[in-house]
Amino acid sequence: LDHYFQQIEIHKHLNAFNEVFFYSAAEQAKLVQQKIENGSAGKLAGMVIGIKDNISYKDHEVTASSKMLEGFISPYSATVIERLIAEDAVIIGRLNCDEFAMGGSNETSYYGPVKNAADPERVAGGSSGGSAVAVQADLCLSALGTDTGGSVRQPAAFCGCIGLKPTYGRISRYGVIAYASSFDQVGTITSSVSDAALLLEVLAGADEYDSTVSRADVPRYTASLGRPVGKKRMAVLKETLDSEALDPAIKASILKAIETFKAQGHTVDFVSFDLLDYLVPAYYVLTTAEASSNLSRYDGVHYGHRNLEAANLNDLYKQSRAEGFGDEVKTRILLGTFVLSAGYYDAYYQKAQQVRRLIREKMEALLKDYDLILTPVTPTPAFKIGENLSDPLVMYMADIFTVLASLTGIPAIAIPLGNNNEGLPLSIQLMTRHFGEEALLQISGAFL
């Protein structure tokens, strides 16, 4: 813990932490130390973990990196936090992220952007940018993030870490600040596959407080890691590699990875996926719709920022929300309200639901023939801070490869493929069937 406290101090300029829990982490560490000495320590004893600042931890502030929740102290802990602590992890602090997890560069945070440790002029990725940089710069051993459309995988890719988004419904969302509830998943950012497996083993499984969590048994992911994976059938989605927007170094590193998979005995086919153009539009219609509904609870009355000058209730709502939310969040609330409004519901929201169903069916069919789907995680390596801010469409389009797993609920992992000649991390994404995390982790472990 002292090591990490020092590292955090040295790397303050990266802006990864919104708060370091000096006191509670030290107390927890003492407790774990005693348990280690008397032989009763849990599976995560000694693991120092940072949590994204949209996960509630009892008696600690949680802000979703928004002015709206500044100073809000959580009265209870998320299920994932309870589970970490029950296995004797030490929670070192809360990590910066895009405001309400809306963003792909960690530039929408009320607390300012997180800087990539590989090049502090570049973004960390988002929305779990603080989580990725904290692991990248050795500010904690591993981190929790949340992934609605790529927010664990994309920053992991930009920072050379391993980012796992489990199947929708594998991990409880209880106590996680909602963005788009039919997409949101807690995920992990780690520097090894075995840490990802260990964390998933602890975090996954039924929860009486979240009815969307599956009751399916949780495999012992760590036990299967070293075992032979057998020969898998892999499919590369051709259009993702042919895409003009794809950075040549990413493409080259993926082609090289494919050769490694083949050398390991797997078969790799290039298959066509003709729905690529529909992914980003469907994702942004549906997630903004859900977000506009989820964020209606921040009204300045129940909790959150309150304007004290308002003359009447309506003004109180308006002014509190106008002051509490940042521009990106407002944009999305407006978009979401628009696509749900009476005149446009059929044309946008309902249409997007239909497209989501189509995409899901297509992926399920593909996953009957193939065990794994391979794509890039991102079109480019980490871009410069400010570079994409003026054009939201450019920013949204950068989610093209990650939202596929989010729209369909399947698990996906981002694994590092070394650096380009500027020292910026490159990576590949592996996806598989619902609840197929075991294979995903095994193959990643054998590859790295």
Ligand code: GLN
């Ligand atoms: N960049 C995507 C978005 O802004 C993903 C965010 C996320 O996964 N939380 O919606």
